[in-house]
Amino acid sequence: MNDIIGGKSAVAAPAVKWLVVDEDSGGQRLDNFLLRHLKGVPKTHVYRIIRSGEVRINKGRCSPESRVQPGDEVRLPPLRLSGKAADKAVRPPPGREFPILFEDAHLLAIDKPAGVAVHGGSGVSFGVIEQLRQARPQARWLELVHRLDRETSGILLVAQKRTALKNLQDQFRERETGKTYLALVRGDWPARLKVIDQPLHKYLLADGERRVKLTHPDDPDGLRSITLVKVAQRLQGCTLLEVTIKTGRTHQIRVHLASQGHPIAGDDKYGDFEWNKTLQKQALRRMFLHAWRLEFNHPATGQRMALQAELPADLQHHLSHVQLPTPTI
Incomplete structure (x- = not known):
């Protein structure tokens, strides 16, 4: 997702992206759908772009609780992150299994x-x-x-x-x-x-x-x-x-x-x-x-x-x- 979220290593400027909802993701809340696809992007930032109206489903406004359906097109704004936020975005969490x-x-x-x-x-x-x-x-x-x-x-x-x-x-x-x-x-x-x-x-x-x-x-x-x-x-x-x-x-x-x-x-x-x-x-x-x-x-x-x-x-x-x-x- 480096091309979407940007970061220190990105060459091109961030641009608007579209995600197409697959069958397995149908019925999921929008916030959970985005958090799954924008791994590493701070949760507060994801909620901010939804509530600001920058995220759209099929070009329509939506909320974190909106449910996505198979075939929906989800608009992502350019995600310009800098400093600590950018470092977190490009650094994945450590993998861990639990009992x-x-x-x-x-x-x-x-x-x-x-x-x-x-x-x-x-x-x-x-x-x-x-x-x-x-x-x-x-x-x-x-x-x-x-x-x-x-x-x-x-x-x-x-x-x-x-x-x-x-x-x-x-x-x-x-x-x-x-x-x-x-x-x-x-x-x-x-x-x-x-x-x-x-x-x-x-x-x-x-x-x-x-x-x-x-x-x-x-x-x-x-x-x-x-x-x-x-x-x-x-x-x-x-x-x-x-x-x-x-x-x-x-x-x-x-x-x-x-x-x-x-x-x-x-x-x-x-x-x-x-x-x-x-x-x-x-x-x-x-x-x-x-x-x-x-x-x-x-x-x-x-x-x-x-x-x-x-x-x-x-x-x-x-x-x-x-x-x-x-x-x-």
Whole structure:
């Protein structure tokens, strides 16, 4: 793509380019389609040219959410990048494989480590999906089915066919999947509190960072959010929870648990910052939230799948150093 994105080695000036959507890309969101084809171009730059109207589909204006169809012609403006942006554009992300929980021709399930974003953007040059594509140049199709926060470890699904992507995303949207996390929270979680049904509202801080807060049911921008909670173990000064989400809202588990006075250990956005400092001295370096179990129907066969990713070593190590007063019955 050097002729499109330019860079220090380019001889000719950047020019308008046209991409023709192939069969495998039909139905994809425009932003995802461009991010796949403009590998290395900063995500913020891709969104900027879409929103400015410089990107067109069949000569018509479009938005990041627009869906491309086979045969569509997508106009790309001259992409003049300089300095650090140009260096990033011509330097591909490092290829990387991740621990595989399941793989076939339709989908790939990996055990994502904490500290790795699922995709580039918001100050992150690349994430899991870009590294997978670089490690698997022969793969014709690799797309994220859903997302995990950067500091959350555990099960992440990647589609290897367009039909699988649509089927699996439909299952997530229709709440046909079962997603259960393990979370360590401050204090003694009340046994009676098993369901949190409170709407959430997304907003931005002054620096543009995304945050979420509880809101009231009449808020037109609020999204109904349902979280089911089960006590797994009562520990010294904290509780290990099995948390199942019926809705997949941004930061849902973190905000819902914190709203009940029981923030997640190590949460640097919604947590107890003084407690976090103590935990860091005990070698807990990140948020204790792990995507533990995932159930869904296989997109091709319809067979019910049940995947599980065991707690990673750092979280297991922390639990082993917490005194257990009595097991939960």
